Amino acid sequence: MDRLDIATPERVALDLPLAGIGTRALAYLVDALALFAAWVVAYFVLSLLVSDVLGFFQGFSGLVQALLVAGVFLTQWVYWTACEVAFGGKTLGKRALRIRVARADGSPPGLLESAVRNLCRAIDFLPALYFLGLMTALVSGRSQRLGDLLAGTVLVRDAPLALPRFEALAPAGSAPSGPPLSPAQVELVLSFLERAPGFDPEARRRLARKLLDRFGAHLPDAERARLAASPAATLDFLRRRAS
Amino acid sequence: MPEPLAAFVARRRADWEALSALLETLDSGRLSLPDVESLDRLYRRAAADLARAQLEYAGTDVHRALNQLCARAYARIYRSPRDRAAQLSRFYRRELPALVRAERRFVLASAALLWGGVAVGALAVAAQPAGGERLVPEAVRQSVDEGQMWTDVLSLSPPEAVASRIATNNLSVVVVTFAGGLLFGLGTVSVLAFNGVMLGAVAAYCARHGLLPRLLEFIGAHGPVELSVIVLAGAAGLMVADALVDPGERTRRARLQERGRRGAALVLGCAPFLALIGLVEAYVSPAAFLPGALKLGAGAALGAALWGYLLLGGRARAEAARAASGSPARARAAREDSTRS
Numbered sequence: 001m002d003r004l005d006i007a008t009p010e011r012v013a014l015d016l017p018l019a020g021i022g023t024r025a026l027a028y029l030v031d032a033l034a035l036f037a038a039w040v041v042a043y044f045v046l047s048l049l050v051s052d053v054l055g056f057f058q059g060f061s062g063l064v065q066a067l068l069v070a071g072v073f074l075t076q077w078v079y080w081t082a083c084e085v086a087f088g089g090k091t092l093g094k095r096a097l098r099i100r101v102a103r104a105d106g107s108p109p110g111l112l113e114s115a116v117r118n119l120c121r122a123i124d125f126l127p128a129l130y131f132l133g134l135m136t137a138l139v140s141g142r143s144q145r146l147g148d149l150l151a152g153t154v155l156v157r158d159a160p161l162a163l164p165r166f167e168a169l170a171p172a173g174s175a176p177s178g179p180p181l182s183p184a185q186v187e188l189v190l191s192f193l194e195r196a197p198g199f200d201p202e203a204r205r206r207l208a209r210k211l212l213d214r215f216g217a218h219l220p221d222a223e224r225a226r227l228a229a230s231p232a233a234t235l236d237f238l239r240r241r242a243s
Numbered sequence: 244m245p246e247p248l249a250a251f252v253a254r255r256r257a258d259w260e261a262l263s264a265l266l267e268t269l270d271s272g273r274l275s276l277p278d279v280e281s282l283d284r285l286y287r288r289a290a291a292d293l294a295r296a297q298l299e300y301a302g303t304d305v306h307r308a309l310n311q312l313c314a315r316a317y318a319r320i321y322r323s324p325r326d327r328a329a330q331l332s333r334f335y336r337r338e339l340p341a342l343v344r345a346e347r348r349f350v351l352a353s354a355a356l357l358w359g360g361v362a363v364g365a366l367a368v369a370a371q372p373a374g375g376e377r378l379v380p381e382a383v384r385q386s387v388d389e390g391q392m393w394t395d396v397l398s399l400s401p402p403e404a405v406a407s408r409i410a411t412n413n414l415s416v417v418v419v420t421f422a423g424g425l426l427f428g429l430g431t432v433s434v435l436a437f438n439g440v441m442l443g444a445v446a447a448y449c450a451r452h453g454l455l456p457r458l459l460e461f462i463g464a465h466g467p468v469e470l471s472v473i474v475l476a477g478a479a480g481l482m483v484a485d486a487l488v489d490p491g492e493r494t495r496r497a498r499l500q501e502r503g504r505r506g507a508a509l510v511l512g513c514a515p516f517l518a519l520i521g522l523v524e525a526y527v528s529p530a531a532f533l534p535g536a537l538k539l540g541a542g543a544a545l546g547a548a549l550w551g552y553l554l555l556g557g558r559a560r561a562e563a564a565r566a567a568s569g570s571p572a573r574a575r576a577a578r579e580d581s582t583r584s
Contacts, residue, residue, distance in 0.1 A: 010294075070411075077418075100318065158318070
């Protein structure tokens with residue numbers, strides 16, 4: 001997956017995972033549906049207030065007409081930028097899909113960046129349904145559409161990642177046996193222990209046996225055979241081994 | 244000998260989960276002061292943990308989870324300064340006029356395209372009446388043939404409705420003119436030239452039917468400013484196109500971002516003028532009780548004010564700064580100031 005590298009004032013390099021075209025398209029759909037729903041609600045509210053909606057619109061007073069045009073303008077242009085500036089780079093759709101707009105240094109966009117990327121929707125939409133924007137995102141390397149290229153923004157994933165469940169291991173302090181494992185090996189054992197309850201018993205026994213042979217190489221053969229005889233003992237050994 | 248991964252996670256995990264919970268709270272509302280303080284503390288510690296994970300546990304899931312945790316916290320902690328009012332005032336007092344003067348090549352090119360279009364349109368109608376008149380929209384031709392101005396319709400609808408429609412319509416034209424620069428300038432050039440040809444053809448057609456004074460009377464009040472803003476938007480679009488076509492010694496991506504920012508500042512800075520002139524177009528231009536000379540005079544004054552502001556605004560200050568930059572201490576101070584901002 002593509003990533004955006006940034007340096008923080010804490011002198012730690014962060015790399016942010018970029019959002020791909022699929023996620024972006026889904027977020028757009030959510031936004032479009034939300035705006036559509038807002039119009040539908042506005043229509044029904046109006047129809048509660050006014051019994052004859054059609055007649056009301058035909059007799060358009062100047063004020064209502066002005067409000068209507070202002071509403072279209074708001075949903076077409078202002079909604080996106082207002083949301084992105086106010087909520088740290090997230091419209092409703094982006095919030096739902098757990099992505100956000102970011103500058104090249106990872107911070108949320110300012111008014112200028114956000115306005116630029118959203119005004120360019122007029123061009124990215126061409127000739128229909130964001131075709132130009134999609135093509136640009138495909139070739140631009142960072143999944144940026146034209147508006148993003150012009151504003152210097154990217155979309156990054158903002159979802160929390162689950163930490164591996166270290167509770168599956170034995171509590172710290174129980175004597176580990178044998179030479180210490182590398183972090184990657186610890187996570188291998190961990191992911192096996194985490195998923196073991198859901199495995200088919202035969203598959204679980206076979207995998208546990210493989211791990212035992214690999215990480216119990218320092219044990220005498222008799223001891224290893226004893227552990228392999230009981231599935232519970234094998235799991236317990238692995239649990240202590242990785243702690 | 245690094246700490247075993249399991250021990251590291253067991254020791255630090257509670258803090259990471261607390262930080263993650265704080266970020267969720269922050270997203271759905273506000274934090275109390277003690278929460279803000281612990282957010283700061285927890286973020287710094289998580290960043291230190293991340294630095295350690297990069298060194299000792301690189302490539303593990305713990306490393307990835309910590310990286311994502313720090314990235315989420317970073318985005319919520321570091322934001323651009325919120326001094327909007329001061330920024331806005333500085334932008335209009337100094338930066339926007341300076342920007343227009345610095346990019347005058349593009350402004351001139353954009354104006355040449357628009358007025359070249361006007362000349363072509365007018366000449367076409369004057370020299371080839373049969374063919375040239377096809378440039379004029381059907382509806383306009385019909386009402387002019389009847390000796391009527393098609394703009395009379397405007398004075399029939401309520402002005403506040405017309406104002407909002409005109410304002411959004413003009414803004415759309417300006418947005419397309421600017422963003423059309425992304426099509427290697429094709430969009431910008433075609434909007435400028437097409438609108439110019441249209442204007443020239445309509446003017447020549449009205450002149451043939453003796454309606455030119457009424458046309459001038461109608462567009463006189465808002466025309467100068469409206470056309471000027473379109474020319475400026477065209478200049479911004481040409482800046483974008485220039486960055487794409489000829490990025491110089493930099494990559495297209497870098498050049499596009501740099502020039503795009505300036506172009507966008509130009510367009511967005513001029514948008515309020517366009518919205519204001521929309522009011523003039525709705526209320527003043529169709530008003531039958533105002534004498535034509537007054538409308539023309541007002542339009543000329545508004546146009547002169549706009550260009551006076553753009554060509555002269557902030558110039559005294561800029562020259563003072565240039566003169567002062569001769570002294571080393573001031574130049575250093577200015578440099579430090581610019582790196583800080």
